[in-house]
């Protein structure tokens with residue numbers, strides 16, 4: 385799958401945040417978005433991932449214009465995963481319930497194997513405030529991966545983790561990339577660049593440079 | 598369902614507030630309706646005892662103000678199909694220390710509709726007391742009604758609060774107190790199907806009276822309409838207050854949980870799924886609130902029955918029909934209250950929900 389963005393513009397109020405962005409991302413690659421704080425990484429990621437409707441411009445997943453998709457919720461559930469900087473696990477649900485929240489029937493049986501694969505199988509009944517930051521983030525990653533999406537968007541997924549845990553997350557991403565799931569990750573961490581197939585550099589609402597590896 | 602329950606227990610404080618506002622609204626509806634139905638029901642039951650047809654003064658809608666001559670009964674008695682006719686003077690007067698008591702002056706043939714508990718039916722200068730008022734007045738041997746002293750001939754028991762808290766005497770003596778010959782005549786018929794045709798025949802006798810079948814009399818009785826309308830208006834107000842309470846609390850809940858709903862949307866739960874989730878949560882509260890309100894209302898109605906001051910005149914009962922009606926109203930309240938905030942929660946771009954806060 386290819387994601388094509390065409391002339392994206394987005395305003396917050398009267399402020400133009402994305403200033404005409406066009407790019408194309410392959411869904412089987414590891415793409416990293418870098419740039420200074422405030423350059424628009426989160427905004428771009430939200431727009432690319434269908435969570436935020438841009439003021440203008442279009443986004444195509446293959447040949448489908450996402451604003452013409454009848455049921456965007458189902459599309460998201462089937463094809464897109466998200467990992468945020470804050471884990472955003474729902475605090476009153478156990479890790480297992482969080483991961484299962486939107487699971488498709490056909491993947492119900494893979495909740496436990498996936499938790500096992502991510503090294504959190506002993507924590508199924510725990511709540512997010514009863515586990516470590518790294519464990520929380522792995523649970524959030526499991527939630528993003530459970531329906532075998534084509535692509536996972538991650539916004540500073542390691543922003544709250546130490547180096548060791550951060551590298552653990554990148555390794556996980558690479559492992560699943562090798563299984564055919566694409567990743568688009570916004571990050572400040574230089575370490576992640578070692579894993580990237582493609583680097584998009586943002587500057588003040590523009591794409592400054594795209595580097596393919 | 599599990600998720601809804603967990604979400605509710607997470608938001609205990611607001612859940613409790615929603616719960617309390619629903620219990621109060623539902624109780625208000627239960628109590629006002631039960632009491633109104635009770636008053637109407639008791640009075641209807643009284644009229645319907647041996648009364649298939651009610652005869653009143655023409656154009657006087659209130660049984661208390663109606664004034665007719667009971668000699669008209671002789672003409673009515675001749676109509677084929679009429680089984681019996683009893684006459685009543687209905688009034689209210691102070692009795693001893695009680696400021697207002699229902700007084701029933703009845704013709705001899707109606708005495709046996711009052712079930713004796715002690716003593717005998719009243720002769721001249723005597724009255725029969727309902728058991729409730731007998732107790733309230735500390736089992737008197739004599740009572741003072743409108744400055745006249747009557748001997749207490751005995752007591753009777755009645756499920757109808759107005760009677761159990763009332764005084765029965767001979768119609769002539771009641772007529773002296775209230776200055777009339779009779780308030781109403783109650784006609785019972787041999788065959789209830791003939792009710793309507795007999796009613797017509799009675800109406801043909803004189804244009805000073807008006808006969809109606811008991812049912813249509815009750816339907817058109819002005820006092821009942823006033824009571825029912827008041828109770829309906831209060832019920833609607835209570836419903837509205839309940840809905841407003843839920844809307845405002847649910848809006849706060851939605852606001853608190855924005856990030857949560859943003860996450861749910863982002864992982865592919867549908868807008869409808871989220872609306873559904875909130876509706877289920879509110880309905881769970883509504884069901885529990887309904888059960889609690891039902892129990893509490895029964896308790897309050899029971900307490901009211903035991904308050905001497907009300908003389909047993911306020912006697913509400915929660916019938917199955919009322920319970921069902923209020924049940925439906927409670928669900929409606931929950932749905933109306935939760936729907937708007939839920940729609941609101943489901944409409945927003947997931948990202949703008951998420952950016953607001955950390956879960």
Ligand SMILES: Nc1ncnc2c1ncn2[C@@H]1O[C@H](COP(=O)(O)OP(=O)(O)OP(=O)(O)O)[C@@H](O)[C@H]1O
Nearest residue numbers: 396397401419420421422423424425426427428952
């Ligand atoms: N909801 C919002 N309302 C108004 N302005 C916003 C909103 N979200 C972001 N902005 C502004 O848009 C600009 C880009 O924000 P964005 O979050 O996309 O930057 P970023 O590159 O992700 O920064 P960081 O590296 O700090 O996460 C910033 O100037 C920010 O202040």
Ligand SMILES: [Mg+2]
Nearest residue numbers: 425426427539
């Ligand atoms: Mg950001």
